[in-house]
Structure formats: C-alpha cells, structure tokens
Amino acid sequence: MKFASGLANKLSRFVVADRQGMGRLGLLLTCLALLLVGPEAHADCSPKARLPDTVVKFPTTIYVPPDAANGAVLATTGAVAVTGATANTQYASCSGSGSLYWQIAAAPVVANRTGTTSVAGIGYTISLSGGGFSSDLNMDTQLNAANVPGGLATPKFTSQLYVTVNLVKTGPITPGKLSLNPSGTGTPGRAGVFFAGDGGSIVFTVTMPSNVSSVSSAACTVTTLSPNVSLDAISTSALKGVDSTAGEKSFPIKLNCPSAETKVYITLTDNANPANTSTTLSLKSGSTASGVGLQVLNAGTPVAFGPDSAAPGNKNQWLVGTSSEGPMTIPLTARYVQTATKVKAGTVNGVATFTMSYQ
Incomplete structure (x- = not known):
C-alpha cells in the first residue's frame, strides 16, 4: 500500500505540473509504462557443446517371423553408448524454467511414439537409459531442466548415457x-535428437546408415515335414535300470533357407502332454509297453520339450545354428529310456511336434 500511495503522490505532482504544458504529461505516461511493464525474464536452455553423432546399426538381414504380432520387436541395436555423453559431462546451460527435449525431430509428437521406416509395416522406437536419469526416456519426452541431474543451471550426465533403437x-x-524417416515428420537417416531449449538447439543426434540392412519376411521351408522314426525292437533286458537307454537311431529335419545370417531356433513339444518340459517324451495312447519312454537327442544330449510357440525365448527353445542361403540339416537321434523299475514289453509310440523360430 505504501508503494501505491507513493505512486499516486508522484502522479499528482506530475499532473499539477502538466498544467504548464502537455509535454510533461507525455513524459509521465512513458515513465509509468516503463514502471508497470518492467524487465522481462528470459527462461531457456542452450547446449554447452554439441556432441558427436552416435551411429547405430542393425544386422545386414532382418528376418520377420510370419506369426509376429503388431508391436513385436523384430530387431534391436541393444544399448549403444552415446558418444561423448559420459559421467560428469555438462551438456547444457539453463535459466528460469528451461526445458530439454528427446524427440524424433523438432516437431509434434509422432503417432504412438513410433518413427517411420522405408519398409511398409515396420516402424521404430528409441529410448535413452543411464546418464543419471531416474528412468528410461522414451521417444518424444520433455524434461524440466530443474529436475535433471546437475540441476537447472548446469544439467549434466552423472553416468554414461545409452541409446536403444528397436524395430x-x-x-x-x-x-x-531399411532406412529411417524417408518422409514425414523426421529427418531421413536420423533416429532421434536431444534438444536444449525451445529453439531446438541440438545437443546430440542418433543416426543410422540407410540401405545397409534389408528386411526379409521369408521363412526357411521345412522339407521333411513329418519325419517318421521307426526304432528297432529291443529286449527288455537291454534296459538296465531307471534312466538307462538303448536302441538309438538317427534322423534329420531338413530345411531350405532363402537368406543367410538368420538364426534358426527349434522347440520340440510333447503331443500327448504339451505341458511336459522334461527330456522324456510321453507314450501315445494305445501303446502297450510300460516303464519305458522315448528321448530325442541333439548332438548326444537329450532335448527338453517345451510349449508349441515360435516366440523368442520360448521355454526349452534351442539354437540350431545360423543359416546360409540354401539347405540346412538338423541331425537328431531317438532312443528308448527306462522310466520305472519294472519294464513291461509291448508297443512304444510317441509323437513330438517341432516349431521353428527365425530370429
């Protein structure tokens, strides 16, 4: 109230003085305008120094499983260290309530936070981890500079920063x-940009070389669709106790792969008991023998059975090898295994299915 009263007194004095001429009233209004508006505070961030570009790459050939669902990750770069974004690196200077941005480009948020590629049906996501941030930063994230490591005036990374790009x-x-952002919101070849301030000043970018990787949706063809293995008849005396085995016979599963450098995986599933995750195949209904089961071996080691799924990491899924363009053979062996103290002679029948997964 004292300030208001003082201002009123000054106004009165100027108004009285103005009776002597209009020039002083104009001066009064100018002074009041300056008093009421005052200096405007500037709040923004600017890069301390631009870091070198970080380059990420995908495998030369990216295989898409035929049963892949929308949203499935088809390939990943893994966590790649952002060049120059090391511990104790100050990357910006801010004032007021400045902001930092992790985006596909200096543009509105992209749909579903998923960038575009040159391959129809494939997009990409990109995230930052480490750096001292409390959680991963997904595409199109705005940060209040006052809340990041180092604080408003001196934002800095407190540990190595990493970037991960997923297709x-x-x-x-x-x-x-494959190339990134061939048109639309983003910049061609650029996966993401870290900006300091509303002006879009770049701290660092993440790029990917164009047309180095290619996407293939063609699976290997199984050329032995239903291998039928007939084990030779054996005497019960050939089995010497629980877990003893006899009567091995080899058989192959043959594939034809249209492209090289595809990792080929397989899961065997017990048809009579799909929940079975042991190394012993259950006997099919109608078998008359008892106290005996069947095993399938890969390179002399019994294979454990798993769910009928091609999903990466499926339980008891195992790597067959990496394809070369053309034929590929999976050599397997079947045999009897004793499962109980007493073995009763009879017929032994089992059915296992196999599911291929290309990753």
Missing part, C-alpha cells in the same frame, strides 16, 4: 531395404 512391426510387411 517394431506395425502392420503387413513388404520386404525391402
């Missing part, structure tokens, strides 16, 4: 060469 399925896929 994800967004719809029906048309195979082809």
Whole structure:
C-alpha cells in the first residue's frame, strides 16, 4: 500500500505540473509504462557443446517371423553408448524454467511414439537409459531442466548415457531395404535428437546408415515335414535300470533357407502332454509297453520339450545354428529310456511336434 500511495503522490505532482504544458504529461505516461511493464525474464536452455553423432546399426538381414504380432520387436541395436555423453559431462546451460527435449525431430509428437521406416509395416522406437536419469526416456519426452541431474543451471550426465533403437512391426510387411524417416515428420537417416531449449538447439543426434540392412519376411521351408522314426525292437533286458537307454537311431529335419545370417531356433513339444518340459517324451495312447519312454537327442544330449510357440525365448527353445542361403540339416537321434523299475514289453509310440523360430 505504501508503494501505491507513493505512486499516486508522484502522479499528482506530475499532473499539477502538466498544467504548464502537455509535454510533461507525455513524459509521465512513458515513465509509468516503463514502471508497470518492467524487465522481462528470459527462461531457456542452450547446449554447452554439441556432441558427436552416435551411429547405430542393425544386422545386414532382418528376418520377420510370419506369426509376429503388431508391436513385436523384430530387431534391436541393444544399448549403444552415446558418444561423448559420459559421467560428469555438462551438456547444457539453463535459466528460469528451461526445458530439454528427446524427440524424433523438432516437431509434434509422432503417432504412438513410433518413427517411420522405408519398409511398409515396420516402424521404430528409441529410448535413452543411464546418464543419471531416474528412468528410461522414451521417444518424444520433455524434461524440466530443474529436475535433471546437475540441476537447472548446469544439467549434466552423472553416468554414461545409452541409446536403444528397436524395430517394431506395425502392420503387413513388404520386404525391402531399411532406412529411417524417408518422409514425414523426421529427418531421413536420423533416429532421434536431444534438444536444449525451445529453439531446438541440438545437443546430440542418433543416426543410422540407410540401405545397409534389408528386411526379409521369408521363412526357411521345412522339407521333411513329418519325419517318421521307426526304432528297432529291443529286449527288455537291454534296459538296465531307471534312466538307462538303448536302441538309438538317427534322423534329420531338413530345411531350405532363402537368406543367410538368420538364426534358426527349434522347440520340440510333447503331443500327448504339451505341458511336459522334461527330456522324456510321453507314450501315445494305445501303446502297450510300460516303464519305458522315448528321448530325442541333439548332438548326444537329450532335448527338453517345451510349449508349441515360435516366440523368442520360448521355454526349452534351442539354437540350431545360423543359416546360409540354401539347405540346412538338423541331425537328431531317438532312443528308448527306462522310466520305472519294472519294464513291461509291448508297443512304444510317441509323437513330438517341432516349431521353428527365425530370429
């Protein structure tokens, strides 16, 4: 109230003085305008120094499983260290309530936070981890500079910062060469940008070379669809106790792969008991023998059975090898195994299915 009263007194004095001429009233109004508006505070961030670009790459050939669901991750770069973003690196200077941005580009948020690629049906996501941030930063994230490590004036990374780029399925896929953001919101070849301030000043960018990787949706073809293994008849005396085995016979599963560098996985599933995750195949209904089961071996080691699924990491899924363009053979062996103290002679029948997964 004292300030208001003082201002009123000054106003009165100027008004009285103005009776002597209009020039002083104009001066009074100018002074009041300056008093009421005052200096405007500037709040923004600017990069301390631009860091070198970080380059990420995908495998030369990216295989898309035929049963991949929309949203499935088809390939990943893994966590790649952001060049120059090491512990105790100050990357910006801020004032007021400045902001930092992790985006696909200096543009509105992209749909579903998923960038575009040159391959129809495939998009990409990108995230930052480490750096001292409390959680991963997904694409199109705005940060209040006052709340990041180092504080408002001196934002800094308190540990190495990493970037991860994932390719994800967004719809029906048309195979082809891979590049990022060929049109639309983002910049071609650029996966993401870390900005300091509303002006879009770049701290660092993440890029990917164009047309180095290609996407293939063609699976290997199984050329032995239903291998039928007939084990030779044996005497019960050939089995010497629980877990003893006899009567081994080899058989192959043959594939034809249209492309190289695809990791081929397989899961065997017990048809009579799909929940079975042991190394002994259950006997099929109608078998007359008892106290005996069947095993399938890979390179001399019994294979454990698992769920009928091609999902990466499926239980008891195992790596067959990496394809070369053309034929591929999975050599397997079947045998009897004793499962109980007493063995009763009879017929032994079992059915196992196999599911291929290409990753």
